[in-house]
Each structure stands twice: as C-alpha cells, then as structure tokens.
Amino acid sequence: MRFTKAETVEEALHAMAAGARPIAGGSDLMVAARQGKSPLPESIVAIDRIPALSRMDADERGMRIGAAVSHAQLEVDPRIVADYTALADAAALVGSPATRHVGTIGGNIMNSSPAMDTGAPLVVLDGRVELRSLDRTRQIDISEMWTGPGQSVAAVDELCTAILLPERAPRSGSGYVRLEYRRAMEIAVVGAAASVTLAPDGDLLAAISVALTAVAPTIVSVEIPKEAIGRPVDDDLLDRIAVAASERAQPISDVRASARYRKHIVGVMARRAAASAFGRARGETIGVPLNRTAGIGAP
Amino acid sequence: MTYILTVNGTDYPVDADVTRNLLSVIREVVGLTGTKEGCDDCECGACMVLLDGRPVNSCSYLAVQAQGCAITTIEGLQSDGDLHPLQRHMLESGAVQCGFCTPGMIVSARALLDANPDPDDEDIRIGLSGNLCRCTGYARIIEAVRKTAAGDSG
Ligand SMILES: Cc1cc2nc3c(=O)[nH]c(=O)nc-3n(C[C@H](O)[C@H](O)[C@H](O)COP(=O)(O)OP(=O)(O)OC[C@H]3O[C@@H](n4cnc5c(N)ncnc54)[C@H](O)[C@@H]3O)c2cc1C
Ligand code: FES
Ligand code: FES
Numbered sequence: 001m002r003f004t005k006a007e008t009v010e011e012a013l014h015a016m017a018a019g020a021r022p023i024a025g026g027s028d029l030m031v032a033a034r035q036g037k038s039p040l041p042e043s044i045v046a047i048d049r050i051p052a053l054s055r056m057d058a059d060e061r062g063m064r065i066g067a068a069v070s071h072a073q074l075e076v077d078p079r080i081v082a083d084y085t086a087l088a089d090a091a092a093l094v095g096s097p098a099t100r101h102v103g104t105i106g107g108n109i110m111n112s113s114p115a116m117d118t119g120a121p122l123v124v125l126d127g128r129v130e131l132r133s134l135d136r137t138r139q140i141d142i143s144e145m146w147t148g149p150g151q152s153v154a155a156v157d158e159l160c161t162a163i164l165l166p167e168r169a170p171r172s173g174s175g176y177v178r179l180e181y182r183r184a185m186e187i188a189v190v191g192a193a194a195s196v197t198l199a200p201d202g203d204l205l206a207a208i209s210v211a212l213t214a215v216a217p218t219i220v221s222v223e224i225p226k227e228a229i230g231r232p233v234d235d236d237l238l239d240r241i242a243v244a245a246s247e248r249a250q251p252i253s254d255v256r257a258s259a260r261y262r263k264h265i266v267g268v269m270a271r272r273a274a275a276s277a278f279g280r281a282r283g284e285t286i287g288v289p290l291n292r293t294a295g296i297g298a299p
Numbered sequence: 300m301t302y303i304l305t306v307n308g309t310d311y312p313v314d315a316d317v318t319r320n321l322l323s324v325i326r327e328v329v330g331l332t333g334t335k336e337g338c339d340d341c342e343c344g345a346c347m348v349l350l351d352g353r354p355v356n357s358c359s360y361l362a363v364q365a366q367g368c369a370i371t372t373i374e375g376l377q378s379d380g381d382l383h384p385l386q387r388h389m390l391e392s393g394a395v396q397c398g399f400c401t402p403g404m405i406v407s408a409r410a411l412l413d414a415n416p417d418p419d420d421e422d423i424r425i426g427l428s429g430n431l432c433r434c435t436g437y438a439r440i441i442e443a444v445r446k447t448a449a450g451d452s453g
Contacts, residue, residue, distance in 0.1 A: 003300065003317045003363050023361065030320065030359040031341050040318055046364055072353070096429025097410065098347060098354040184428030185342060 002043040009052055009132065009161060015045035016157045017134045022047045024068050025102035027095070028111045048104070053161065056080075062166040067106025067159070071118075072097070074105065081288055084165055085280055086121035086174035086193045086273075092289035093117055093176075096184050106160045109145065112152045112218075119146070119219035120193035121176045123211035125165050131158040139164065143211075146218035169207070171198040173280025175273045175290045178213060179265055181256075183291075188214045189257050192245060192269035196233070196277040203282060204230055210241060210274060215249035215266050222248045222270065233278045238271045245270035272296075302366050306331065307375030313362070321357040321365050322346045325372060333373035333402050337431070344430030347403035348372050354410040356429070373402035376409060385409060388443035388451070396434035404430050408444045418448055 004020065006012035012022060021041035023029055025048060033040045047053060053068035058079050065074070074080050074091035081088045094100050094108075094117055108118045109129065119142070127142040131154050142163070145152050154160065178191030191213030199206045206229065210222040222245050231237055246267035253259040272294055276286050287293040300317045303310050304324065311329045319328075322339075325348065326332050334357060337345030341359040348357045349371035376383035385405050388394075395401050404427060411418060411426030418426065423444045424437075432440060 001317050003361075005364075005366070023364070026361050026364065027341070027359065030361060033318075034320070034339060034359060044361075048364070049367075096344070097407065097426060098344070098356050098429050099341075101353040102355055102360065184425075 001040055003046070004044075005046040006050055009050060009159065012045050012047050012050060012159055013132060013134050013157075015043075016159060019043055020045040021156070022110075022159060024048050024104040024107040025070070027099055027103045028107055028113075047106075047159070053106070060167060062164065062168075065105060065163045065165065067109075067161055067163070068104045069106075071095075071100035071103050071105070071108075074118075075100065075288070083168045083172075084121070084125050084174065085288060086124060086176040086195065086277070087118060087165075089176040089289045089291070090117040090121045090178075090191075090193070093178060093180070093186075093291055099185075105163060109142070109163070110152065110154065110160050112146050112148075112150050114146075114149055114216060114218055115187045115191075115214040116219070117176070117178065117188060117191060117213065120191055120211035120213045121174065122163060122165075123219055123221055124174060124193045124195035124209040125168075126209075128164045129160055130162040130164060132161045133157045133159070137161075143219075143221055148217045169197045171200065171206075171281050172196065173277045173282070175276035175280060175286070177269050177273050177276070177290050177294060177296055179257075179269060179296065180291070190214045190249075190251070190262050190266040190269055192266060192273040194241075194270065194273040194277040196274065196281045198233075198278075198281050199230075203232060205233055205237070206230075208241075208274070210245060210270050212245060212249060212266055212270065215251040215262055220248055233274075238275055241274045242267035242271040300363065302363060304329065304362070304365055304370060305368070306370045307372060308369075315362065317361075317363050319362045321348070321355070321360045321362040321370075324362040325357060325370070331372050331374050335399055335402055337399065337403075342431070343400070344403040344407060345400055347406040347430065349406060349410055352410065352413060354407050354429070371406070371409075373406055376405065383409070384447045384450075385412070385443065388446045389440070392439045392443040392446065394435055394439040394443045400430060400432040400434075404432065404440055408447070411444070412448060416448060418444070420445070
C-alpha cells in the first residue's frame with residue numbers, strides 16, 4: 001500500500017487523479033479492512049489534516065461545513081445546534097466519544113450506508129454536496145447523492161470538499177431520532193429526521209420535510225400530503241406523517257429487526273422527529289440529542 | 300515505511316508496514332504494552348489512546364496517520380512514578396477486577412475530565428460509553444471518575 005498525506009485540497013486531488021483513495025478518520029475504512037470485508041485500497045491519501053476541509057464557515061446565505069469536520073465538532077457547534085439542530089442530534093449519536101472525534105461528516109456521506117445518521121438530517125435541511133476533481137467542481141443536492149448501499153453518484157476521483165446548508169427560514173426547527181437498542185456503539189435500527197417551518201403569524205404549518213434512515217437501500221424522503229400545509233400541527237397531522245413514513249419504508253429483515261417492525265416503528269420515529277421539530281420551530285428548548293431527551297434507547 | 304511517532308512526549312522511530320494499525324505499532328514497535336487489544340474491531344475500547352488529547356480506538360486507526368500527533372498512552376499518565384489521580388482512585392475504589400479494560404477506561408476518563416472537569420454521572424457514562432467492562436458492573440468505575448473530578452485525595 002502507498003500512503004501520502006495531503007496538506008492541501010489540490011494535493012489530494014492530484015493524488016486521487018493518480019488513483020489514490022481518500023482516508024479521513026478511517027473509522028469505516030479501517031474497520032472494514034480489519035474485518036476482512038474490503039481490503040485497504042492500494043494507494044491512500046490522508047485528507048484529515050487539510051485545514052480548509054476541517055473548517056465551518058457561516059454567512060447570511062447559510063453554512064459551509066468542511067468534509068473533514070468531525071461529529072464531535074458538529075455536536076457542540078453553536079450555529080449547528082441552534083439552526084441545524086437535526087444534524088447536531090445525529091452527530092451526537094454516532095458511536096462513542098472516540099468515534100465522534102475520528103469520524104467525519106464527509107466520510108459518513110461518502111461511505112453511503114443507508115444506516116448513516118447524518119444523511120436524513122442533511123436531506124431535510126436541503127443540504128448540497130460539493131464535489132471536486134482536478135477538472136471540475138460541482139454541487140449536487142444531497143437527496144440525489146446515493147444510488148444504493150455503499151454507492152453514490154461521485155466518481156472515484158471526486159473529493160467531497162464541503163456540505164452546504166442554506167440559511168433557515170424564520171420560525172423553523174428540525175430534529176432527528178433513531179431507534180437504538182443500546183445508547184452507544186450502535187447503528188440505527190431505523191431513524192427519522194424532520195424539518196418544520198411555521199407561518200409568520202400563528203402556528204400553522206408553512207413547510208415540512210421528512211427523511212428516513214435504514215428503511216430502504218438509501219436514505220429516502222417522505223412525500224407529505226399537500227393538505228398538511230396551512231394546518232395546525234396537531235395529533236391528526238402527526239398521525240398522517242407517521243402513516244406516510246411507514247408507507248414510504250421498504251425495509252429488509254435482519255438480525256436487528258424484522259421488516260414488519262421497521263416499517264411500523266419508523267412511523268413512530270417520524271412522528272417524534274416532527275413533533276420535536278415543531279416544538280423547536282415554536283422556540284421550545286428541546287435538548288440535543290433528541291434521543292436522550294425523548295428517552296429512546298435503554299437507560 | 301519509516302516514520303516517527305511521538306508517544307508520551309518521546310519520539311520513536313518506526314519502521315513498519317504502512318497498513319499496520321496504531322495499536323500493534325505502540326505495543327510491538329514502540330514496546331509499550333499498557334494499551335490492550337480486546338476486540339480488534341472498534342467495539343470494546345481497551346485500545347484507547349489519546350491523539351492530541353482526543354480519544355481514539357488505536358486498533359482501528361492507521362499508525363502512519365498518527366504522525367505529527369502527540370500520542371498519550373496509559374504509561375503517559377503517571378509522573379515520576381506517582382500514579383495519576385484517576386489511576387489511584389480506580390485502584391482505591393475497587394474499580395479494577397481483571398484489569399483488562401482499565402487502561403482504556405482511564406484514558407477515556409482522562410479525555411472526559413480534560414474537556415469537562417466537573418461531569419455529572421450522565422456525562423461520565425457518556426464519556427466512558429465506548430469502553431466495555433465485563434467484570435465490575437461499572438458503578439465503581441464511575442465512582443472513581445467522580446472522586447477524581449471532585450479532587451478527592453483519599
Ligand atoms: C464503533 C463504530 C461506531 C459507529 N457508529 C456510527 C453511528 O452511530 N452512525 C453512523 O452514521 N456511523 C457510525 N459509524 C461509521 C463511521 O464512524 C462514520 O460513517 C464516519 O462518519 C466515517 O467517517 P471517517 O472520516 O472515519 O471515514 P473514512 O473511513 O475515512 O472514509 C469512509 C469512506 O469515505 C471515503 N471518503 C472519506 N472522506 C471523503 C471525502 N472527503 N471525499 C470523498 N470520499 C471520502 C473513503 O474513501 C471511504 O471510502 C461507526 C463506526 C464505528 C467504527
Ligand atoms: S481492541 Fe480496539 S476497540 Fe477493542
Ligand atoms: S475489570 Fe475486567 S473487564 Fe473491566
């Protein structure tokens with residue numbers, strides 16, 4: 001194996017054009033290699049020490065999160081917690097303190113697991129992914145990123161350089177919950193993210209989006225019936241969200257849960273995510289991560 | 300590949316295959332065996348070390364990626380033969396049975412206390428959530444961390 005360490009994005013792009021694969025924290029790459037699932041690539045370029053990739057920048061248009069920003073950075077960043085709360089909820093659930101320090105948002109996205117925790121929050125927050133290779137820079141909607149388990153639209157020589165989150169509308173809130181059997185070192189049995197925007201006056205719904213984790217080959221968005229807009233967020237509306245989420249789910253059965261259970265419980269998760277997003281949009285203080293506040297997972 | 304790793308403040312020249320994990324290089328090349336291999340699968344935390352103060356499962360971390368970082372292992376916690384307060388409280392609280400998880404527990408607890416000198420029990424549980432102990436039932440480990448945070452000298 002050949003190992004190089006890139007100091008700049010350009011160095012990383014040159015190495016990738018010559019066939020190297022990027023490693024950020026290595027928490028997916030190394031574990032897969034040591035378990036014998038997939039050997040380490042022939043040539044690796046480390047991208048975790050590139051200053052431009054480890055930064056978060058905010059301006060009036062929104063936020064730019066460098067691809068090598070760690071989950072530990074995300075879970076405590078004041079702007080993420082305040083405005084993009086679903087992403088903080090997700091980052092705070094990843095693995096253990098060590099996993100959160102080592103694991104990066106770029107690695108999470110590019111690994112493209114349907115059980116990844118930052119995916120559904122980024123979908124409901126209308127995230128875009130910046131991909132760069134030597135000859136071009138492009139941005140794509142995160143909802144178009146994944147094509148199957150472990151598969152994305154990115155070419156092998158494309159480096160994910162940043163995730164871009166647009167400025168939030170006033171009176172917006174978001175949340176992410178996942179079903180877990182343990183409170184740490186766990187992957188989502190299922191998960192759901194929701195983002196809610198309320199009308200300027202009163203608590204009527206102006207916009208909503210919901211996305212689901214680990215119930216399909218990729219993260220999926222849920223189509224919420226148009227009639228929901230302009231209505232109060234009450235039990236009836238939350239029930240409809242739960243039904244729509246369960247209908248959207250096409251889960252598999254595995255050792256962690258049956259398909260039937262996943263399909264049902266993802267509706268419950270979507271309902272809770274939406275109710276909390278609604279509460280946050282109204283200005284209620286609901287602690288991060290939502291899983292702990294909502295008491296999900298064994299004590 | 301040859302490179303330098305800085306462990307507990309000392310530079311060690313390393314000549315090892317680039318695919319080696321940090322744990323095996325610390326144990327077999329550097330020669331410090333306090334860091335343990337429990338699962339070699341990023342599950343148990345026995346292999347925990349600090350990289351620039353942040354906890355890392357060394358079994359699942361590429362050794363070459365740790366170049367340029369200050370690596371702290373369990374051996375780096377004592378000073379001049381005096382145990383670190385965490386080590387002392389772990390022993391005195393009866394938080395050590397077989398002892399296999401202990402180095403990793405202490406390293407995680409050190410990272411926790413550096414970041415949050417006044418943790419409540421929930422913070423301690425979260426701070427140690429990547430470390431498994433098959434013997435003690437955790438209560439005494441949490442007590443030892445609590446006593447250290449309180450600056451308890453007994
Ligand atoms: C014990 C444990 C617990 C975990 N728990 C969770 C969990 O709760 N939730 C969760 O979602 N995940 C979890 N994970 C998975 C993993 O930690 C995350 O997906 C993490 O974000 C991966 O980031 P990384 O930087 O370590 O990725 P790496 O392993 O460095 O990279 C992963 C993949 O992405 C590619 N890549 C990395 N960065 C880029 C980039 N900028 N551009 C292009 N390609 C790139 C790499 O080539 C590789 O194919 C867990 C892993 C472990 C070991
Ligand atoms: S040996 Fe590294 S986590 Fe178990
Ligand atoms: S004391 Fe035996 S595993 Fe913790």
